[in-house]
Amino acid sequence: MANNKADLLQGTLDLLILKSLQLEPMHGFGIAVRIGQMSQDMLTVEQGSLYPALYRLEEQGWIKAEWGVSDNNRKAKFYALTASGRKQLTAEEQSWAKLSTAINFVLNGT
Amino acid sequence: MKLLRKLQSFLHKAKRDAEMAEEMRLHVELQAESNIKAGMEPAEARYAALRQFGNVAVIQERAREQRGFVWLDQFAQDLKYGARLLLKHPGFTAAAVTVLALGIGANAAVFNLVHSLLFAPPTYARPAEVLRVLSQDRMNPRQVRDFSYPAYREIRADHALFSDTLASALLVVGVGGKDETRGTPAAVVSANFFSVLGVAPAQGRAFLPEEEVPGSTSPVVIVSHNFWRKRHFDPGLLGSPVLINGRSFTVIGIMPEGFTGTTALFYTQLWLPLGVYDQVTGHEGRSALADRAGTALMLLGRLKPGLTAAATSSGLRVLEASLERQFPAEQKDRQLALAPLSRFASNENDAAVAWVGVLLLGMAAIVLLVACLNLANMLLARGTARRKEIALRLALGGGRGRIVRQLLTEGLLLALLGGTGGLLLALWLSALLTASMGRMIPLDLVWTAEPQPALLAATFGFAVLGTVGFALAPALRLSRADALMHLKDQAGEDVAPRRWKYLPRQPLVSAQIALSLALLTAAALFMRSAVQAGASTMDTGLEAGGVYLVEVDAGLGGYNQSQAQAIYRRLNERFAALPGVESASPAIDVPLGGMDFERKVFRMAGPDTGNSTASAKWNGVGEDYFKAAGLPLLRGRSFTAAEVADAGSPPVVIINDLLAKQLWPAGDAIGQRLQLSGAEAGPTLAKGAGEAMEVVGIVPAVRHNLFESQPSPCFYLPFVRGFASHVFFHVRFSSRTPDSEAANIDLLRRVVHEVDPALPVLALKSFRQHLDGNIQIWTVRTGAMLFAVFGGLALCLAVVGIYGVVAYSVARRTREIGIRMALGARPVAVQRMILGEGAVMVGSGLMAGLLLALVIGKVVSSLLYRVGALDPVAFTLAPLVLALAAFFACWLPARAATKVDPMVALRTG
Known part of the structure; x- marks a missing residue:
C-alpha cells in the first residue's frame, strides 16, 4: 500500500491542499485535479492520502466542508479554508520557503 | 472548541x-x-x-x-467483535472464564486476608512514632513483661525519649443485662490514651486525669463506633448507662468510625479509665493497680519528633537506671527495650505471621501464573484455528497493531469476565474464612468479607495483569505476517515443519506442570502437617472421651470472688449429682485452650542435686479434677474437699512427673516442699507467694500447647488457692451413658441456668469439640486447606492444559495418523507414539517441578508441624498424583487417535 510514501509526504500534502483552496472552495476530485494542474502534472495526489488528509485538516479546523452543487449539477462536498486555515497556510508557506532555501544552500554549497 | x-x-x-x-x-x-x-x-x-x-x-x-476519539470507536468495535466471538464459542469461553476466575479469585481472597491481617495501617496517627516499652530479663532477653502503674507514672514523667506515654491493659469484660452477658474486648487505659494515639472521640469527651488514679472509681466508658452501630446508632447512647461486669457505666464518648485502638486485627469495643481497673478485674478490697509488683500495663510511647528508634538507646539506659533506683526489687536484673507494637496483640514478633502471608500471596501468584499459562495455551490453540481469519485481515490491509489490539481486547474481555467471577469467588472464600474464624474467636474482626476498595482494585489489577500474562504473547505470535502461507493452508492441515508447530507450545505446558508440581508438593507438606497436628491433639495425655467442658465467668456477671466461689461450688455439686456423670471439677485452665499460666517455683529442701528452681505451667483445680480429666495419679493422693474449699487449710500442691524429675531428680518428691515466686502475670494466688507448699501427689505430664514438642513441667493448686473467675468445669459422663453429645450439652446448660440464670456461659462443648476447635489446629488446618485448594487448582489446570495440547495435536495430525495406519501402523504403535510425545512434555515438567518443590520445601519447612522439608510421603505422593493425572490426560486423546479410520482421514484431509 502507499502507506510509507503518504507518511513522508504528509506535511507537504497538507500545504498543497491548503494552497489549492486559497482561491475558492472545491470538492475532493477538484482538489486532486487542481494540484495536478498547479504542479504541471509533476505531482499526482493519491486518493489514499487525499481523503485522510482532508479529514485530518477538517478535524484541525483549518478547512470546513459544506454540501453544494458542482459545475455539472451534481451534489458534492465542497471544502473551504477557514480563518485559521488561512493563517496556517501563511505559516506553512513561510516555513516551506525557509526550508527550501536552506536545502538549496546546502545543495549548492559544495 | x-x-x-x-x-x-x-x-x-x-x-x-x-x-x-x-x-x-x-x-x-x-x-x-x-x-x-x-x-x-x-x-x-x-x-x-x-x-x-x-x-x-x-x-x-x-x-x-x-x-x-477513533480509538474509543475502535475499542468499541473490538469489544463488540470479541463479545460476538466469545458468544459463538460458549465452551471455550466458559472454560477460559472459569480458569481465570479461579486464578483471580484465589489471589483476591488471599490478598484480602493478607491485606487486613498484615498490611492495613494501624488506625492511630503516625504509627511509626509509636513504640512499645518492655521490661526484659537481663539474662534471658526473650523473657519480657509489662509494667505496674507506679512504674508507668515514673516512665511517663521522663520526657527525654517520648513526648508522651500511654498505658493500656486489654481484657474481656461482660456487657449486657442480667439475662444475657456477652464477652467483649475492652481496654483499661490511661487518661492520655487518646491524645497519645492522636485520635479524639467523634462525640463526647476523652478521659480526665483524675479518672485514671487508683481508687477513683468513676464509672465512665468510651465506646467504639462498632459498638454504637450494634446499638443501631442510638442517638441517646451518649450519656446513657451500659452494664459492664454487673456495674453501671455512663457512656461519655464515641470513637470515630474505623478506630480499633491499639489492636490491628479486631475492634476494641470499650475503653475504661485505669481508675476502675480493680473493679472490672474483680480485685475487690485491695488495689492491684497500685501494686508496685504489677505487670498488667502495656506501655506505648510516642517518640519525640525527629527522634528515630535507633537513637534511643542512651536515653533508654538513663531511664532504666532511674527506674531501677525507684523500684530496686521489681526492676532487679531487668532492662528496658523498645519494640514495634504487635498487630496481633502478642509479645511475639510479627515476622513469622507476616512470612505466612507473603508465602500465601506467593502461592496464589503461582496459581494465577499457571492459570495464565493455561489460558495462553488455549488462546494459542484457538488462535491457530483463527490463523486464516487473521491472515485474511492482514491481506486486506488490516494493520498488525490493530490486530494485536483486537486480540488483547478479547483477552481483556475474558479477564473482566474472569475478574468478576474471581471477585465473587473471593468474597465467598473470605466469607467462608471469616465465618470459620468467627466461630473460633468471638471478636469483631477488622478482616471482613465485604467488598472494599482495596479488594476491588486488587481484583482489577490481577485481571489486567492476567490479560497481559496470557493474551499478549499469543497476540504477537499470531499477528506475525506470514499471511499468505496460511491463506493457502488448508484448514486443520499441518503443513509446516512439525518442530515449529509443537515446540512453542510445549514449554508452556512443561512450565505449567513444573509449577503445579511445586504447589502440589507444598500442599502435600501442609496437609501432612495438618494430619500430624490433628493426630497430636489426640495424645494430650488426657483420657478425654466422655468429658464435657463448661466455660463460665462469674466476673463478667459482676460477681466478686467469694460470690463466684460459692456459685461454682453449688454448680459443681449439681454437675456431679447428674445421672450418668462420674465426676466433675472446676479448673482455671484447659490443655490446648490457647492460654497458659506460668510461674517460677523454688525447691525448699532435699538432696541438692536437681535444679533449685524451675519454670512451670500451673492450674487451679478441684478435688475430682484428675478423675474428671482422666489424669491418673502416679503417686500420692489428690486434694481433699477441705483443701479445695478452704483457704485456711495447710498449703499443698500436686506436680507432674517432669517437674518432680527436674526438682528432685534422685529422691521422692512426695512430702517435699516448694515455693512460688512473686511477681508474674496471671491470676493472683489467694495467699501470697512465698508460702511453702507440700507435694502430696504426682501426675503424668500433659501437653498444653500444640506447638510444644514435649509436655512441660506443671503443678496444680487447690481451686481456692489458684482461683480465677474464668473457669472450665470438666464433667465426665460415664461411657455407658447412651445420650448424644447434644443431649448432654443441653442437660448441662439447663443445670447452669437452674443454679444461676445470670451466670455468663462462654462455651459449652465436649472435650473432643474443644480439641477440634483449638485455634492452633484451626490455623494449621486452614493453612493446609488453602494450600490444598491451590494445589488442587494447579493440578486441574495442568491436566486441562496437557489434555488440550495433546488432543489438539492429535486432531491436527489426523491425516498423518491416517497415513501411518494405512501403511500398516498398528493402533498400539500410534497410541505409543502419542503417549511418548506426552511423556517427554510431562517428564521434563516433572523434573523441573521436583527441583522447584525442593526449594519450596526448604522455604516452608519452618511452618510445618512435625513434617520434614523433604518429607518422603509428600515428595512421593505429589509427583505420583500429577504423573497419573497427566498420563490420563494424554491417554484419552491417544486412544482417540487409534480410532482414526484411515479411509475417512485421508478423504476428508
Whole structure:
C-alpha cells in the first residue's frame, strides 16, 4: 500500500491542499485535479492520502466542508479554508520557503 | 472548541460515514467522466477510475482514523467483535472464564486476608512514632513483661525519649443485662490514651486525669463506633448507662468510625479509665493497680519528633537506671527495650505471621501464573484455528497493531469476565474464612468479607495483569505476517515443519506442570502437617472421651470472688449429682485452650542435686479434677474437699512427673516442699507467694500447647488457692451413658441456668469439640486447606492444559495418523507414539517441578508441624498424583487417535 510514501509526504500534502483552496472552495476530485494542474502534472495526489488528509485538516479546523452543487449539477462536498486555515497556510508557506532555501544552500554549497 | 468538534464527529458517526461514501462515489464518477473525455470506453473508464482511486475500504478506514476519539470507536468495535466471538464459542469461553476466575479469585481472597491481617495501617496517627516499652530479663532477653502503674507514672514523667506515654491493659469484660452477658474486648487505659494515639472521640469527651488514679472509681466508658452501630446508632447512647461486669457505666464518648485502638486485627469495643481497673478485674478490697509488683500495663510511647528508634538507646539506659533506683526489687536484673507494637496483640514478633502471608500471596501468584499459562495455551490453540481469519485481515490491509489490539481486547474481555467471577469467588472464600474464624474467636474482626476498595482494585489489577500474562504473547505470535502461507493452508492441515508447530507450545505446558508440581508438593507438606497436628491433639495425655467442658465467668456477671466461689461450688455439686456423670471439677485452665499460666517455683529442701528452681505451667483445680480429666495419679493422693474449699487449710500442691524429675531428680518428691515466686502475670494466688507448699501427689505430664514438642513441667493448686473467675468445669459422663453429645450439652446448660440464670456461659462443648476447635489446629488446618485448594487448582489446570495440547495435536495430525495406519501402523504403535510425545512434555515438567518443590520445601519447612522439608510421603505422593493425572490426560486423546479410520482421514484431509 502507499502507506510509507503518504507518511513522508504528509506535511507537504497538507500545504498543497491548503494552497489549492486559497482561491475558492472545491470538492475532493477538484482538489486532486487542481494540484495536478498547479504542479504541471509533476505531482499526482493519491486518493489514499487525499481523503485522510482532508479529514485530518477538517478535524484541525483549518478547512470546513459544506454540501453544494458542482459545475455539472451534481451534489458534492465542497471544502473551504477557514480563518485559521488561512493563517496556517501563511505559516506553512513561510516555513516551506525557509526550508527550501536552506536545502538549496546546502545543495549548492559544495 | 476542538474537543467539541471531535465530540460532534464522534457522535454523528453514521451520518459522517454516509457522507464519506457519497463523497468518494462522486470522486470515482468524476474521474470516470474525465477518463471518458480522455477517450476511454465508458465501462473501461469506470474500471480505471476505481483502480486509480485504490482500495475504497482502506481509504475510508484511514480517513475515519482522522476523526475524534477513533480509538474509543475502535475499542468499541473490538469489544463488540470479541463479545460476538466469545458468544459463538460458549465452551471455550466458559472454560477460559472459569480458569481465570479461579486464578483471580484465589489471589483476591488471599490478598484480602493478607491485606487486613498484615498490611492495613494501624488506625492511630503516625504509627511509626509509636513504640512499645518492655521490661526484659537481663539474662534471658526473650523473657519480657509489662509494667505496674507506679512504674508507668515514673516512665511517663521522663520526657527525654517520648513526648508522651500511654498505658493500656486489654481484657474481656461482660456487657449486657442480667439475662444475657456477652464477652467483649475492652481496654483499661490511661487518661492520655487518646491524645497519645492522636485520635479524639467523634462525640463526647476523652478521659480526665483524675479518672485514671487508683481508687477513683468513676464509672465512665468510651465506646467504639462498632459498638454504637450494634446499638443501631442510638442517638441517646451518649450519656446513657451500659452494664459492664454487673456495674453501671455512663457512656461519655464515641470513637470515630474505623478506630480499633491499639489492636490491628479486631475492634476494641470499650475503653475504661485505669481508675476502675480493680473493679472490672474483680480485685475487690485491695488495689492491684497500685501494686508496685504489677505487670498488667502495656506501655506505648510516642517518640519525640525527629527522634528515630535507633537513637534511643542512651536515653533508654538513663531511664532504666532511674527506674531501677525507684523500684530496686521489681526492676532487679531487668532492662528496658523498645519494640514495634504487635498487630496481633502478642509479645511475639510479627515476622513469622507476616512470612505466612507473603508465602500465601506467593502461592496464589503461582496459581494465577499457571492459570495464565493455561489460558495462553488455549488462546494459542484457538488462535491457530483463527490463523486464516487473521491472515485474511492482514491481506486486506488490516494493520498488525490493530490486530494485536483486537486480540488483547478479547483477552481483556475474558479477564473482566474472569475478574468478576474471581471477585465473587473471593468474597465467598473470605466469607467462608471469616465465618470459620468467627466461630473460633468471638471478636469483631477488622478482616471482613465485604467488598472494599482495596479488594476491588486488587481484583482489577490481577485481571489486567492476567490479560497481559496470557493474551499478549499469543497476540504477537499470531499477528506475525506470514499471511499468505496460511491463506493457502488448508484448514486443520499441518503443513509446516512439525518442530515449529509443537515446540512453542510445549514449554508452556512443561512450565505449567513444573509449577503445579511445586504447589502440589507444598500442599502435600501442609496437609501432612495438618494430619500430624490433628493426630497430636489426640495424645494430650488426657483420657478425654466422655468429658464435657463448661466455660463460665462469674466476673463478667459482676460477681466478686467469694460470690463466684460459692456459685461454682453449688454448680459443681449439681454437675456431679447428674445421672450418668462420674465426676466433675472446676479448673482455671484447659490443655490446648490457647492460654497458659506460668510461674517460677523454688525447691525448699532435699538432696541438692536437681535444679533449685524451675519454670512451670500451673492450674487451679478441684478435688475430682484428675478423675474428671482422666489424669491418673502416679503417686500420692489428690486434694481433699477441705483443701479445695478452704483457704485456711495447710498449703499443698500436686506436680507432674517432669517437674518432680527436674526438682528432685534422685529422691521422692512426695512430702517435699516448694515455693512460688512473686511477681508474674496471671491470676493472683489467694495467699501470697512465698508460702511453702507440700507435694502430696504426682501426675503424668500433659501437653498444653500444640506447638510444644514435649509436655512441660506443671503443678496444680487447690481451686481456692489458684482461683480465677474464668473457669472450665470438666464433667465426665460415664461411657455407658447412651445420650448424644447434644443431649448432654443441653442437660448441662439447663443445670447452669437452674443454679444461676445470670451466670455468663462462654462455651459449652465436649472435650473432643474443644480439641477440634483449638485455634492452633484451626490455623494449621486452614493453612493446609488453602494450600490444598491451590494445589488442587494447579493440578486441574495442568491436566486441562496437557489434555488440550495433546488432543489438539492429535486432531491436527489426523491425516498423518491416517497415513501411518494405512501403511500398516498398528493402533498400539500410534497410541505409543502419542503417549511418548506426552511423556517427554510431562517428564521434563516433572523434573523441573521436583527441583522447584525442593526449594519450596526448604522455604516452608519452618511452618510445618512435625513434617520434614523433604518429607518422603509428600515428595512421593505429589509427583505420583500429577504423573497419573497427566498420563490420563494424554491417554484419552491417544486412544482417540487409534480410532482414526484411515479411509475417512485421508478423504476428508
